[in-house]
Amino acid sequence: MTSLTDRYVGATLRSVPAQRRDEIAAELRGSIEDMIEGRTSAGEDADAAERAVLTELGNPAQLAARYSDRRLQLIGPTYYLVWERLLKVLLSSVPATVGVVVGLVKAADGEPGEAVGAGISAAIQTGVQIAFWVTLVFAILERTNTALNLPEWTVDRLPRDHPNRQITLPDTAAAIGWLVLVIAYLPIQHFWSFIPARDGGGSVPLLDPALWSFWLPFLIVVLVANLAVEVVKYRTGRWTWPLVGANALVNSAFAVPVCWLLLTDRLLSPEFVARFEWLSQPDNLDTVANVSVAVTILTVLWIIIDSVVRFRRNPA
Template sequence: MTAPLTTRYIEATVKSLPAHLQQDVRDELSGSIADAIESHIEQGALPADAEKAVLLELGDPSALAAGYADRPLHLIGPKYYLTWQRLLKILIVVIPLCAAGGTAIAKGLAGSSTIDVLLGAAGIALTTAVHVAFWVTVVFVILERTGTDLGLAWDPEQLPDPEAPSGGRVELGFELGFLALGAGALLWDRFIGFFRPGNETVSILNPGLWPWVISALLVILAVQAALAIAVHVKGRWTLSLAVINTVIALAFAAIVLTLISRGELINPEFVDRALTPNNVTIDADGSSVLTTLLTLGIAAATAWEIFDSWRKALGHNSPNRR
């Protein structure tokens, strides 16, 4: 024979409670449900309809049991949510970018193609982002369940100072000037030359990079200039602009680092006539001190360019910013 709905409801509620709470909750529910049913009957409801209506009002017995046991029904509650969100925003950008940069450098130095470098960096960035999101969330879920106090109470002293808006005219002018200088240097090296022994013109960059590789670099500089103008027009960095900036920076670094690793960036004639006489050598595989320093410099500059854009974008999209 099927037990009455009230009995089944009470047992479903108390079964997940600690033993010392079960009898008290059972007695309390029995009394409150009986009183509520009686109230419905006095208002003209049939006993069966009244019982069902009362149980519907009480809701899912598992949710009711969680209330009695003071057990949260969310992964991360309001006590830790903002801390979790702020930390995750930083880590999910910085750590995957560092991992992607390290992978790009390793693959570039190993002589991988540009496509392999880009795909490897993108794959490790995605994998790392998933792990960061998962493990940071797991830590905060544990903190939520154990009731650990992080001592992170908000204080007015934590309010940030007003920041000057990104994309000002001075910043735009400086960035466009720097990009124009870079493009001009590429063209000057090819057609006029920084190194001119006698009446000859010996380019520093490998002439074999013309026209396709140098053209690709010029296109990247042009896109970077357009991005700087977009930031100026928008008045700030946005998440979409930060994504575009990340793609541009990684593309530039991947091309240059691949060329360095293959020993194809510097003109061999320039090495023979300008560097070798001064005891500065660049091996065919790019494994000299000079190329190592150049690689590290490009990697560091790329990492900072990406980090700075995301820092500004996330700062403007923070829930504490208005």
Template sequence: MTTTLTDRYLAATLRSVPADRRDEIDTELRASIADMIDGRTADGVDAATAERDVLNELGDPAQLAASYANRRLQLIGPEYYLAWQRLLIVLVSTIPAIVGTVVGVVQATTSDNVGGAIGAGISTAINVALQIAFWVTAVFALLERLGTSLNLPRWSVDRLPDSSARRDTNLADTCASIVMLLLFIGFLPWQHFQTVVGDDGRLPIIDPALWTSWLPVLIAVLLGTIVLELAKYRARRWTGRLVLVNVVLNLAYAVPVIWLLLTDRFFNPDFVAHFAWLRDGGVDTVSRISVVVIVAITIWDIIDSALKAPAPPPNPHPTPPHPHPHPTPTPLIMRLAAV
């Protein structure tokens, strides 16, 4: 028995459709192909050429089988794509940086290899980003294959942003800033109670005496910065008042820390004595570098917030000059002299 192109095409198509539908699809598709071939031969095309043209027009058998089986041929379809994209951007833009920073700080405080600590932090951040991208994509692909509804609200024009109230802050940046601040606040008590030198004794990095003076103040300033981030997000952008508060909070944090670093009151003396490179002048280098970094970040943050704040709008109804200005009042000392 001679096998035709149509037989081979149908065999390739039917192997990818449910078994209980193969006879039905075979009959339907074979009849459609025959009708299309007859239509072309009626126009004068020979049967072999007509058959080849019809099968080429139908396309890849695997794609045709997917349409019969109602099977998606994309990993993330349009119904789920935007939700997948938005969630992935939020997670990848915040979590890897946070985890990498924490790992780098812990490595730097438990070993003398600063370069290795930086490398460990970067490597961890990349690995976390890849894991997030893989698992988020896998979950969304599974949800789509199972036909699980995300119950997302239907889009309408009511959700269009107001062009007159442009937002210069986004949720991802705000969340990232708040998480970093919370991690730093948590690091302060953590370094006090958790040893970082590998022995059984507690050896804080920061001088424990500061808990009765400056550390509570610095924590209060950091909490105030969190409130500032929330206020900035609610206001949609930097405003003049928020810039002023930002200047105050920056100076309230930078000035005490710089003073403590320059007067050798920031680091725990026992912690410095435990490491030879710190004891032999390394702590002075660390302090100077820290001061330069703090000054640079403070100046940059203040300038950046000031540049992003909108300029006050001009007065659309300026007060016209008075036609008969009042005479300048004579100073009291001159009037007394005149008397």
């Protein structure tokens, strides 16, 4: 063997387990010799044959990975589709939600000029964190061969829906994920919220605890009904008049009480209002309430109009 083959074998052995190096070296040298012999027997020059064989074998690091059964991709095909789907669902809703919340808190804290920048920065940081941690988890799953126990694909899983399906899985997953977060936050915010107390001792609830006498349980029931509508929408695959009506009903049932509570200064907890000097001023509190009501109404109208337009474009 010449130094060229020795260098190739040496480069390959650097990345394989020490206990297997002798075995792999013998196997690799034998393969190289056989391949060179095949070329020289056909009349090719020995040096040229050796160079061609080593070139054909490829990068020693890649060859070592094959010998070691080591993956050279961060997320392989076994996990890629699940990773991609989860990342799309999370990135489609969570960063924007965090950005809006941070911006509103900044504005309520008497710093409206910094609210937009703080909200955008928080959204970007949240997106980066989600992408990093989700990818890290799936990279670990990839290297530990952890089974996800997902059902195997069969032809029975081919979609039976109309090719112009209107309700997609990512949209439904994002909507359900958002609703679950809101339902969970309603009770949690009374024990822990993102709003620290002025004296640094614990946190301040966003919503008035007195609402648990009726309105908060009612809103949770409405949100659960909204979850049911999202599931039915996905199973149906397209908008129908009953779904348009149900969608309008559950969204209105949530928006009307929220607007009324805002306009009567009953939605926000007194501790939250007192926490921010700017917000505790009556005129500023009225402004926040009026803007919030306008945004809520416009959002609900947009949701209802969008469902009607989608139905009329492609009725069942």
